[in-house]
Every structure is written in structure tokens, then in C-alpha cells.
Amino acid sequence: MYDRVREADPAVADALGDELDRQRGTLAMIASENHASPAVLEAQGSVLTNKYAEGYPGERYYAGCGPSDEVESLAVERAKELWGAEHVNVQPHSGTQANMGVYLAMLDPGDRILSLDLTHGGHLSHGHPANFAGQLFEVEQYEVDPETGYVDYEGLAEQAEAFDPDIVVSGYSAYPREVEWERVQAVAESVDAYHLADIAHITGLVAAGVHDSPVGVADFVTGSTHKTIRAGRGGIIMTSEEHADAVDAAVFPGSQGGPLMHNIAGKAVGFGEALEPAFGEYAQQVVDNARALGDSLAENGLSLVSGGTDTHLVLVDLRDSHPDLSGGTAEDALEETGIVLNGNTVPGETRSAFDPSGIRAGTAGLTTRGMEEDALRQVGDLISRVVDDHDDPEVLDAVSEEVDALCADYPLYDDL
Numbered sequence: 038m039y040d041r042v043r044e045a046d047p048a049v050a051d052a053l054g055d056e057l058d059r060q061r062g063t064l065a066m067i068a069s070e071n072h073a074s075p076a077v078l079e080a081q082g083s084v085l086t087n088k089y090a091e092g093y094p095g096e097r098y099y100a101g102c103g104p105s106d107e108v109e110s111l112a113v114e115r116a117k118e119l120w121g122a123e124h125v126n127v128q129p130h131s132g133t134q135a136n137m138g139v140y141l142a143m144l145d146p147g148d149r150i151l152s153l154d155l156t157h158g159g160h161l162s163h164g165h166p167a168n169f170a171g172q173l174f175e176v177e178q179y180e181v182d183p184e185t186g187y188v189d190y191e192g193l194a195e196q197a198e199a200f201d202p203d204i205v206v207s208g209y210s211a212y213p214r215e216v217e218w219e220r221v222q223a224v225a226e227s228v229d230a231y232h233l234a235d236i237a238h239i240t241g242l243v244a245a246g247v248h249d250s251p252v253g254v255a256d257f258v259t260g261s262t263h264k265t266i267r268a269g270r271g272g273i274i275m276t277s278e279e280h281a282d283a284v285d286a287a288v289f290p291g292s293q294g295g296p297l298m299h300n301i302a303g304k305a306v307g308f309g310e311a312l313e314p315a316f317g318e319y320a321q322q323v324v325d326n327a328r329a330l331g332d333s334l335a336e337n338g339l340s341l342v343s344g345g346t347d348t349h350l351v352l353v354d355l356r357d358s359h360p361d362l363s364g365g366t367a368e369d370a371l372e373e374t375g376i377v378l379n380g381n382t383v384p385g386e387t388r389s390a391f392d393p394s395g396i397r398a399g400t401a402g403l404t405t406r407g408m409e410e411d412a413l414r415q416v417g418d419l420i421s422r423v424v425d426d427h428d429d430p431e432v433l434d435a436v437s438e439e440v441d442a443l444c445a446d447y448p449l450y451d452d453l
Contacts, residue, residue: 038453061449064416064440066378068238068350068399069210071267072406073303074310075452081269081303089295093128093285108302115308119244120252122275127262127304128288128296129272132237133162135259137169138274139233142287143257144203146173151202151230153188154178156382156390158212158352160235177202181212181384186343188212190220197228207255208235211381211397213327213346218251231256239348240273241265241401244311245320248348256280262304265323265349265401266311269303319404323349326400329410333417339424342383342395350399354383359424365392370427375440376420396424406447415443 038057043050065072073081085105091098094106094113109127116125129135140150150170153159157180161168164176177200182189197205205228207221218234225232234251240260242248252258252275263270274284289296310316324347331341331351342352355362364380371378381397388394398420400413408416419436426432 057450057453062441062444063372063375063377064443065402066376066398066400066416068379068397068401069261069264070399071264071401072449073263073267073269073307075450076310077267077269077303077307078453080306081299083299083302085298085302088298090298091289091295093289105298108298108305109296112301112305112308115305115312116273116275119308119311120250120258120275122252122258123277124275124281124284126274126284126288127271127301128293129259129274130293130297130300131270132235132259132261132272133160133168134288134293135261135272135274136162136233136235137292138284138288139257139259139276140170140174140204140287141291142280142283143231144174147175148203149175149177149200150204150206151177151179151193151197151200152206153209153212154180156386156393157181157384158209159206160210160237163206163235181343183385186384187214188216190217190224193221194224194227197224197230201228202230204231204233206233206235207251208233208237208239208259210238211350211352213331213341213348213350213352214343215248215347216251218249218254222254225256233257233259235259237261237272238264238350241267241311241316241320242324242349245317247317247320247324257284262307265320266307267401267405268307268311269300269305271297271300271304273304322409323401323404325410326404326408326413327351329413330398330400330417333414334421337418337421337425339421349401350397352381352383353396353398354394355396355424356383356387356394362424362427363388363392364394364396367396367424367427370433371396371420371423374419374423374433374436375444376416376423376436378420396420403447406449408443408447412443412447415439 090105152163205225232255234255258275340357368380378398382393383395
């Protein structure tokens with residue numbers, strides 16, 4: 038593996054080999070990560086890396102774009118079939134770039150965005166002051182109900198009426214429940230605002246019909262293409278024909294230059310895989326596994342935000358069971374055992390986002406490895422043991438051995 042890279046650059050080859058070994062030998066539970074198929078990896082590493090294809094199929098600024106047109110058209114048509122969208126742009130380099138495309142298409146600097154607070158499960162690109170969205174636009178943020186952990190839709194409606202936003206953002210990065218898209222759409226319509234639904238984390242769950250879709254409900258739907266959908270890395274924008282030209286112009290030339298055609302090839306391949314019946318079974322298993330994981334954690338005394346999950350992730354609030362343990366410390370201890378997840382803010386956060394009060398764990402990657410509910414219950418037990426005794430070397434060593442056994446039982450990338 039990586040023989041040509043090793044010949045040209047041994048240092049990079051060593052790092053790539055280390056990363057392959059790390060993925061094979063650890064449990065990837067960061068909710069925004071997954072394991073793409075070898076076919077997607079091959080497409081992303083293809084000769085399309087060499088090609089500039091500024092513009093869109095049939096309307097490029099350079100010659101020699103015939104194969105690029107074919108690949109991008111395949112990605113677009115497969116996306117339309119997966120999500121039922123009228124218009125699709127597959128050129129955004131990331132989910133954040135997809136959100137930027139919508140903002141630049143429909144808003145002027147200083148316009149107003151109403152979005153979920155980051156500590157309550159929102160995303161940086163929804164208007165955090167450190168992000169371009171928070172710097173270019175006036176942002177106000179809503180919250181989840183502190184008692185239930187669910188979005189407070191009635192409070193959202195009241196806040197929208199008072200704030201008068203130009204766009205309302207739904208779809209979140211650390212929210213374990215299904216979103217009621219129609220209720221958010223009704224709020225947006227009541228104040229004559231657009232509705233942007235960001236499904237970055239649940240693109241695959243929506244495509245498979247495991248979750249209700251905002252496509253055809255919200256004015257704009259954005260997402261990532263490398264999380265639960267398991268395609269090439271990047272972003273996507275879906276909208277109606279009414280807004281197609283504005284969105285396309287905002288992506289190119291508005292906010293990006295040449296598209297990453299190798300990534301778009303990976304998107305096309307991954308979307309094709311997601312159109313197969315097996316993907317629907319996979320997506321349902323992702324959710325079933327998350328529920329099994331959540332049940333295990335709760336049975337071991339850990340508190341789950343909202344009391345459970347409908348999605349691919351669980352969000353643990355450590356303050357009830359382990360008030361002196363931060364999410365960052367828990368993350369470090371778990372990584373030492375081979376369980377890779379992330380410390381995460383929780384509703385009502387009192388700590389820094391760099392060392393928060395919770396941990397977030399996803400099941401997409403473990404499901405790709407073939408794990409089902411019993412294995413996820415075991416993983417929940419392992420996480421709980423580490424959280425309980427995060428500074429006990431004997432416990433960490435014992436958990437590490439069980440993680441090694443799980444990785445051996447569910448091998449990854451044996452054919453690479």
C-alpha cells in the first residue's frame with residue numbers, strides 16, 4: 038500500500054500508513070466521520086485531480102472537460118434521485134461552503150440569520166461569531182428546551198416574530214432527535230423568511246427514508262456528502278428551479294473557483310452506492326445501533342441529552358453523573374483505549390467549548406464495519422467503564438484489549 042508514495046516521499050507514506058493502521062485499529066465514533074468504500078477512495082484519488090473545470094457541465098471556462106461533465110452530471114442526477122430535489126449543486130467543497138453558497142445567493146451583508154446556538158447543537162457556519170456567517174450577518178440564536186433537550190418550536194416562533202430574520206436555519210451537528218421541518222418552515226413563512234435545512238449529519242438517513250426529508254419543504258437543503266451518506270468528501274446544495282441560478286452563481290464564481298472534480302467523482306460513486314437496496318438497510322442499522330448504544334450508556338448511569346436518540350448519534354451530559362469530569366478529559370482517556378469520539382458542548386454549557394461538559398458519539402463508522410446492536414451495547418459498556426475510571430491504567434488497559442478484539446472481529450479495509 039502507498040508504494041508509489043513511499044518511493045517519492047517516505048515521510049508522507051509513513052503518515053498514510055499510520056492513518057490506515059489507526060482506522061483499522063480504533064473505533065471511529067466521531068459523529069461526522071465514516072469509512073468510504075474502496076471505490077469511493079479510488080475515485081477521489083483519480084486523475085481528475087489534474088483537471089480544472091470552472092463552470093458547470095456544458096458551460097466550462099476551459100477545454101477538455103468532457104469527462105468532467107459526465108462525472109458531474111452523474112453526481113447531480115443521482116443526487117436528484119436520492120433526495121428528490123429539483124436542482125442540485127455538487128460543487129461545494131464542504132457543508133460549510135454549501136451554507137455559504139445559500140447565504141451569498143439570498144442575503145446581503147447585515148441581513149439576519151436565526152439559527153440554533155452552537156452549545157445547543159448548532160454549527161459554526163450557522164452564525165458563530167468566529168465564522169464568516171457571524172461576521173457578515175446579524176445573527177440571533179434559538180435554543181433547545183432545557184428540560185427536554187428538544188427544539189422549542191413555540192419559542193422559536195416567538196423569537197422569529199421578535200427578531201424578523203431573513204433566513205431561519207434548521208438541521209444541526211449535535212442534536213439527537215428528528216427535526217420537524219414543517220414546523221420550522223411555518224415559522225419562516227410567518228415572518229417572510231427563507232428556510233435553510235442543513236442535513237450535513239443525516240444526509241444518508243434522509244436519502245434512505247429513515248428520516249423525514251426537508252427537500253420540498255425547506256427553500257434550501259444543504260449537506261455534507263461524506264458522513265452518513267458515505268460518498269466523496271464535500272458538500273451539496275438542493276433547491277427549487279426558482280433559486281437554481283442564484284445558488285449556482287453564488288458557488289461559482291461567487292465563493293469558489295475550480296470544482297474539486299476528483300471529489301465530485303467520489304460523490305458520484307457514493308451516491309450510486311446509496312441507490313442500492315443495501316444502503317437502506319445500512320442506514321436503518323445506523324439508527325438501531327445508536328439507540329442500542331444510548332440504552333447501554335443510560336443503563337450504566339450516564340445522562341443522555343433529550344433522553345435518547347432518533348439519529349446516528351448520542352450526546353452525553355457528564356454533569357449529572359461525573360460533575361468533575363470534562364468532555365475533553367473523557368475524550369483523551371477514551372482515545373487512549375482506541376475509542377475515538379469527541380468532547381462536545383451540551384445545552385446550558387458552563388465550560389469552554391475547548392473542554393466542554395459532554396461527549397458525542399456516532400455509529401455510522403462502526404455500522405460500516407458490520408457491527409450491530411449487541412456490539413454497540415458492548416461499546417457502550419466500554420465507554421462507561423472508561424468514563425467511570427478514566428485515570429485507572431488497569432481499566433484503560435483492559436478496555437484497550439476489548440477494543441482490539443472488536444476491531445479484529447470487524448475488520449476494516451482488508452483489501453487495501
